[in-house]
Amino acid sequence: MVSQTQPSGYLDELRRIVPTEQIEPQLDAAGDGGAWAVEPATQIELVEVLKWANGRHAAVFTRRPRRSDADTLGRRPRIYLRGRRMKRVKDLDIVSGTVTVQSGISVSELHRLLEERSFTTGFPTRPWRQESIGSVLAAALDAHWGPRYGSMEDQVLSLGVVFPDGSVAGGRGAPRKAVGPDFDRLFLGSRGRYGIIYEVTLRIYPSATRVAMSYAAPDLTAALEAVNSGIALGLDPRAIELLTPAPDRTWGRKRVGLTDDHPVLVIVEPWGPLAGRPISWIDTHFATTLRRLDPPLGWNMHEGLLPAPRAWTEPVVGVRWARLLELGAELGRDVPPGLWLVRMSRHGGWLSLASGVDGPAADAVRGLVQQLRPAGPLPWERFEAALKRELDPKDILNPTGA
Structure with missing residues (x-):
């Protein structure tokens, strides 16, 4: 009551x-x-x-x-x-390659602090730069905003969590082959339904700086082939993203340098030179097969081309390479605006299309998305509902239906 x-x-x-x-x-x-x-x-x-x-x-x-x-x-x-006051860096261990921070620190703040010591994390910077680490981990990153491939828990060594009743618990790193439930995995992507992440320990990697390089492709097939061949060569970028600007972002399309002949944008975030993967190798490969672009420095390309990640409401599905290449061949030069392919890896990528886009090409993309969407609640979703009832019986945290 x-x-x-x-x-x-x-x-x-x-x-x-x-x-x-x-x-x-x-x-x-x-x-x-x-x-x-x-x-x-x-x-x-x-x-x-x-x-x-x-x-x-x-x-x-x-x-x-x-x-x-x-x-x-x-x-x-x-x-x-709001977690803005909880943003301390509690420990930085360059020998073990870990950093422990409070969850309120933003992604950009953390990367700025790590760059001063020539280190970085395994997460893409651009899409979540102003979000806190806690909100990033609590979001559904294992879908389309996670690391390049594998799963998000590979980058998270431990979490500190406060439960709805105020009790505190924390996970500890365990071998990948350990038997039993993974404490941290329960809260990654949980959207704050079972507990509040207040502290996290992440892996860090050597890196002198983080940059995003951009290229233009004449169609989706050319962009996919450039990405696929680069991965096959072992270039191993940190993050790769393909997109076409939404219909209402024509000013951003011009600013980034896209044209009617080259309407598809390829964004590549390489590892820094200290990681043993020279940026020049990646740039040489993509500039040979695509057209290099020079957008204004410091400009948030995503805001000028597509809705912000947190405002994206359309379904996102994982698509393997064979099906992506089939889609590219089906579309030909008619690539719909608002196309979005993220978390590109050797397995494929995560595909979506912005709302308000019509036409045969848009129908083809939406048809594939609908075909690959799971039907009905999955076993994991039923487990999440049961876990919510067990850990939050009073429905305190992010109440169901609100």
Whole structure:
């Protein structure tokens, strides 16, 4: 049962946990339930906030507020967690090749700190540069924004997690052949439904700098063949992405240097020179088969060409190389705008198409996406629902249906 305490009473209680400057009213905070953005600065404050939410049957979100939340949750008070104050680097071990950080540090901040010591992580920088490490790990990265191939847990050595009731637990690195459930794997891609990641230990790699090189291809087949042959040669880039600008991003298309004759953009993020894979090898290969582009320095190409990753709502499916090459042959020179191929690897890539794109070429892409989408709830999804009921019986964290 929801307590009858008024929102002003809730606010006074929260002020006993965190300072007033770490609490910000949200939307209808003066309404029946009340809503606040709360920024814990320490693990202890995070634990106390979740214990308070558990006692008050409050809903705790790790996303931004929505106006529909009040209608969905009624009189339940709502907390929107922000991790910006929890961004310390707790340990950097260049001998073991690991870094331990609080989850609030952004991807760009972490990479900037590591670059000062000629190191980097195994994650692509560009799509998530402003997001926190915690939100990146809690997102469904094993789908389309994860490392190049393999799975995200290969890059994560351990996690620290606070459960909905305020209890704390952490995982430890275990051999890949170890028997039993993988603690960390339960929370990677869980979208904050079972617990809040407050600390993480990641692998790091030698790298002098991180750059994104861009090339233009005349069609999808040429782009795919360049990528496939580069992987076969062992060039092994950190990340490869293929895309065509959305229909409403013509200004970005011009700025990046795409033309009607070369409408497909290929973005390659190589490893740094200290990793034993010279950037010049990759550039020579792609510049020989495609046309090298020189977009403005510091420009976020994705924002000018496609919706931001967090705003992407269309389905994304994994496609193997044989089927990708068949799609390229089927499309020919008619490549639809808004095409997106990410996480390219020796296995294939993850394919999607922006909304609002019509025509035969778009129908062909959507037909393939629909064909490869799983039908009905998967066994893993049923397991996740059972895990949610077990770890969060009061539906505190990111409530179901909200």
